[in-house]
Amino acid sequence: MNTSPDPGSSSSASKAAPGRITGPDEAVEALVLGNERFLADSTDHPNHEAARRRGADGQHPFAAIVRCADSRVAPELVFDRTLGELFVCGVAGNVPTPEVVASLEYAVEMLETPLVVVMGHSGCGAVQAAIDHAENPDGLPGHLPDLIRQVLPACTETAAAAEHLSAAVERNVRNGMKRIADRSTLIAAAVEAGRCRIAGGVYDLTTGRFDFIRD
Numbered sequence: 001m002n003t004s005p006d007p008g009s010s011s012s013a014s015k016a017a018p019g020r021i022t023g024p025d026e027a028v029e030a031l032v033l034g035n036e037r038f039l040a041d042s043t044d045h046p047n048h049e050a051a052r053r054r055g056a057d058g059q060h061p062f063a064a065i066v067r068c069a070d071s072r073v074a075p076e077l078v079f080d081r082t083l084g085e086l087f088v089c090g091v092a093g094n095v096p097t098p099e100v101v102a103s104l105e106y107a108v109e110m111l112e113t114p115l116v117v118v119m120g121h122s123g124c125g126a127v128q129a130a131i132d133h134a135e136n137p138d139g140l141p142g143h144l145p146d147l148i149r150q151v152l153p154a155c156t157e158t159a160a161a162a163e164h165l166s167a168a169v170e171r172n173v174r175n176g177m178k179r180i181a182d183r184s185t186l187i188a189a190a191v192e193a194g195r196c197r198i199a200g201g202v203y204d205l206t207t208g209r210f211d212f213i214r215d
């Protein structure tokens with residue numbers, strides 16, 4: 001990590017580890033600033049040696065991220081963070097399956113992670129597959145129908161949109177956020193207590209920008 005200040009920011013969140021990020025607002029800000037560094041090609045973490053050494057003492061990730069398994073979506077790079085800072089769960093279509101929700105619960109409850117982020121992305125193949133096979137998801141091979149069925153609601157709910165894929169990607173993120181809150185009383189309680197926030201956003205594969213979804 002270099003010690004130069006982040007351009008345009010005097011926030012405490014811009015000072016990366018070892019200062020621990022403990023609140024939802026600070027966590028969101030850290031991701032926003034990290035994405036700005038990624039976009040400017042001025043990352044704080046050209047190597048990860050110090051973080052690797054700290055890792056032996058445990059982990060304190062400040063954000064738990066549900067990302068698509070797509071190889072072009074890499075949270076540590078996109079948000080310019082290092083080892084031990086992001087608790088990343090990857091599944092095609094960034095679907096919060098029961099196992100993913102359990103993983104998020106581990107982060108929120110055991111690791112005191114203050115932010116949960118559902119991370120969709122432009123041009124998502126899983127969402128496109130759901131659009132293409134909306135009438136007959138069982139026509140897909142292997143276990144794919146089970147996964148695609150969970151993305152289908154976002155596609156049918158946005159069927160009238162001019163840009164169907166991008167609208168469905170955003171809706172799928174919103175549905176994921178809602179599903180996490182609905183399925184996990186534990187995380188919902190942490191949100192209610194102000195210890196955690198559930199957020200979501202879409203990563204643009206072309207520009208590298210991550211935009212949080214605003215209500």
Ligand SMILES: [Zn+2]
Binds near residue numbers: 092121123125127
């Ligand atoms: Zn995807």
